[in-house]
Amino acid sequence: MTDPLERFRAVFFEESAEAIDAIERNLLSMNESNTAIDPEMINDIFRSAHSLKGGSATFGMGSLTEFTHVMETLLDKVRSSEIHMTQELIDCLFSSLDILRNLVAHYQYQDPINEQGMLQIRNELERLLGMPKATPQSAAAHKTQDEHESADDEPHTDWQINFIPHPEILSTGNDPLRYLEELAELGKLKTKCDVSKVPNLRELDPTQTYIQWQILLSPTEHVDRDVLDDVFLWIEDEADLTFKPIGATLEQSTANSNQQNEVREEPETPPIKTVTTAPIKAAPSEAAVPQPANDPATSSDKKRTSQSIRVDLEKIDSLINLLGELVITQSMLSIYGDSEKYPQFERLTEGLTQLERHTRDLQEGVMRIRMLPIDFCFSRFPRMVRDIAKKLNKSIAVEIIGETTEVDKTVIEELTDPLVHLVRNSVDHGIEMPEVRKAKGKPETGTVTLKAFHQVGNIIIEISDDGAGLNTNRIREKAIEKGVIAPDNQLNEQAINELIFAPGFSTAQEVTDLSGRGVGMDVVKRNIKALGGTIDVRSVPEEGTTFIIRLPLTLAILDGQLVKVSGETYIIPMLSIIESIQMKPKDINRVGNKSVSFKWRGNFIPIINLVDTFGCPRRESDKQDLVVVVESDGKQAGILVDELTNHQQVVVKSLEANYAKVSELSGATILGDGSVALIIDVGALISRVRMH
Numbered sequence: 001m002t003d004p005l006e007r008f009r010a011v012f013f014e015e016s017a018e019a020i021d022a023i024e025r026n027l028l029s030m031n032e033s034n035t036a037i038d039p040e041m042i043n044d045i046f047r048s049a050h051s052l053k054g055g056s057a058t059f060g061m062g063s064l065t066e067f068t069h070v071m072e073t074l075l076d077k078v079r080s081s082e083i084h085m086t087q088e089l090i091d092c093l094f095s096s097l098d099i100l101r102n103l104v105a106h107y108q109y110q111d112p113i114n115e116q117g118m119l120q121i122r123n124e125l126e127r128l129l130g131m132p133k134a135t136p137q138s139a140a141a142h143k144t145q146d147e148h149e150s151a152d153d154e155p156h157t158d159w160q161i162n163f164i165p166h167p168e169i170l171s172t173g174n175d176p177l178r179y180l181e182e183l184a185e186l187g188k189l190k191t192k193c194d195v196s197k198v199p200n201l202r203e204l205d206p207t208q209t210y211i212q213w214q215i216l217l218s219p220t221e222h223v224d225r226d227v228l229d230d231v232f233l234w235i236e237d238e239a240d241l242t243f244k245p246i247g248a249t250l251e252q253s254t255a256n257s258n259q260q261n262e263v264r265e266e267p268e269t270p271p272i273k274t275v276t277t278a279p280i281k282a283a284p285s286e287a288a289v290p291q292p293a294n295d296p297a298t299s300s301d302k303k304r305t306s307q308s309i310r311v312d313l314e315k316i317d318s319l320i321n322l323l324g325e326l327v328i329t330q331s332m333l334s335i336y337g338d339s340e341k342y343p344q345f346e347r348l349t350e351g352l353t354q355l356e357r358h359t360r361d362l363q364e365g366v367m368r369i370r371m372l373p374i375d376f377c378f379s380r381f382p383r384m385v386r387d388i389a390k391k392l393n394k395s396i397a398v399e400i401i402g403e404t405t406e407v408d409k410t411v412i413e414e415l416t417d418p419l420v421h422l423v424r425n426s427v428d429h430g431i432e433m434p435e436v437r438k439a440k441g442k443p444e445t446g447t448v449t450l451k452a453f454h455q456v457g458n459i460i461i462e463i464s465d466d467g468a469g470l471n472t473n474r475i476r477e478k479a480i481e482k483g484v485i486a487p488d489n490q491l492n493e494q495a496i497n498e499l500i501f502a503p504g505f506s507t508a509q510e511v512t513d514l515s516g517r518g519v520g521m522d523v524v525k526r527n528i529k530a531l532g533g534t535i536d537v538r539s540v541p542e543e544g545t546t547f548i549i550r551l552p553l554t555l556a557i558l559d560g561q562l563v564k565v566s567g568e569t570y571i572i573p574m575l576s577i578i579e580s581i582q583m584k585p586k587d588i589n590r591v592g593n594k595s596v597s598f599k600w601r602g603n604f605i606p607i608i609n610l611v612d613t614f615g616c617p618r619r620e621s622d623k624q625d626l627v628v629v630v631e632s633d634g635k636q637a638g639i640l641v642d643e644l645t646n647h648q649q650v651v652v653k654s655l656e657a658n659y660a661k662v663s664e665l666s667g668a669t670i671l672g673d674g675s676v677a678l679i680i681d682v683g684a685l686i687s688r689v690r691m692h
Helices: 005-034 039-060 064-080 087-111 114-127 135-139 150-155 167-172 176-184 225-231 250-258 298-304 313-339 341-370 381-392 410-428 434-439 472-481 495-499 521-530 610-614 684-689
Strands: 158-165 187-194 212-219 237-248 274-276 371-374 395-403 406-408 445-456 458-465 534-540 544-552 557-565 566-571 577-584 590-591 594-600 602-607 626-630 635-641 643-651 663-670 675-678
Touching: 005 039, 005 381, 039 064, 039 087, 039 225, 039 566, 064 087, 064 114, 087 114, 087 381, 150 313, 150 521, 158 176, 167 212, 167 594, 176 187, 176 212, 212 341, 212 495, 225 594, 313 341, 371 410, 381 395, 381 410, 381 445, 410 445, 410 521, 410 544, 445 643, 521 534, 544 566, 557 610, 557 635, 577 635, 594 635, 602 610, 602 684, 610 635, 610 663, 626 643, 635 684, 643 663
Parallel strands: 395 445, 566 675, 602 635
Antiparallel strands: 158 212, 158 237, 187 212, 187 274, 371 406, 445 458, 458 544, 534 544, 557 566, 557 643, 577 626, 590 594, 594 602, 626 635, 663 675
């Protein structure tokens, strides 16, 4: 039987990843900031840790709950200015994130727990908890201008809390009693339990909650309303809550209520039938001190989140496949839209015009579902660069431009590993040591820049650094040493730079865990090529190096040129086409009956005859003097075709999934007339002709 809580566990794992990423982003901002740390960043980190602890406790993930509790306790002391944020503490929190990811992976995928690492970091967190309190000057630095100093002089106010869980709260995996236990950590509780809503046994639904609580909290130290909000943060939308301070004057209560993130109206509490329970004893608790007040103008924004749902990728792929069939059907019907050939179908013509417009809009809308901001890929690099730079004793900043640029989810998944290689190379090989940069008149802190933008139906990604640039002399020497090029081979500077993509090529002086094993750059090029893209490198001595990646926005739809060869239709990706040329027979070099090459822009390049390549029936009347010049990996070739037809977007169908893998073909599509057109793999064609 399927666990009814499994879908809630899946949501928790996704939200926990988001919470850990949010903590990491804030820590990176603190790490890079040269000014006073924004208290709101500390509050955001605390809230994320608190949510993670609450969710893990709900699902019985003991190790994760215990570790997060220690981390949360430390963060609570930081936000209350009992402990001030230092570089040592930031480093420890970064290490804690690695442990949190390991623990989440343990409960999600049964990965082994790094027991030694967890114990080491937990001991470090507990050591930092024992640090001396921050000086009054450092504590004042954490206060915002809007914080009311009068709160520090308040007596320990008791709180009356009405806690009315929604009936369906248990179905979300939340246990109301756990929140009472968490309140008990703040002080002494007296509770009254209202059971008046409990129905008779026949009508009782065991999956629903009918009990309500009226709670009197006497905190051991001053507790602000924000602290109470944090306790119930995990279920704020699954319960009705009211908070009323006891023992304060009316003016004090009004002033306090105006400072809150979300003002809740206090209805008159009706008399309730109660069952008095024994007071819950408070556990030893850390000091709970008020958060800085927030700007009222932004308070409502924190409660407002984007409306979104999580959908299994297979469902989206199925929807896109059905959309492709709709596009094909629309193309089939469009032949009846010719009013000159079919005047009796005039009304049909109008309907087909609307269908075409709606189909195009639907196609664009559905494709956007698969699109994700490239920040999903870029966001990991600031932390990675920080860790590597620290290991190499370098000072490196990361600049991200165009992180909202959207690209197909599949492309993002396949792009991550190549980008990791490129960024690591920039950090290890590109950026110089601080003292070297200073001697050159450069800032001691180097910069790695990741940039993404759209360009003519493609996405361009640039990874650049302001380091020393590529050493062309050393690259050439290594290439000759490894037999990549001959000693007498004359190459220009750009061609020498391209040699770094040769298999097994490396200029590293020694092998380390970062580089020097001769793997990486050739893998990068191969992975980018598999995505239908290209990669180029540009380098200026002492100014830096830039890698430029060009990729299609999506792998599901291809922008292609339809061509005719012996009556068959093929599709050449537009990204590979340089130009089309009407050739004269005398300009084509032949060996026997076969065309082998022609002169193009001063160079002889090979000709590919698809009739011979794919075994098409040869027609005596065919005059193949139209050549499509294509390029892959910097190598050009000409494809002989009979005719250029339409230029259109096509829905790519996998040959391997529907038939079998075929060399020199990357897929197929169905045209409007119902016929199948094969999509040419330009890179494979050029590699084949150059090997012969």
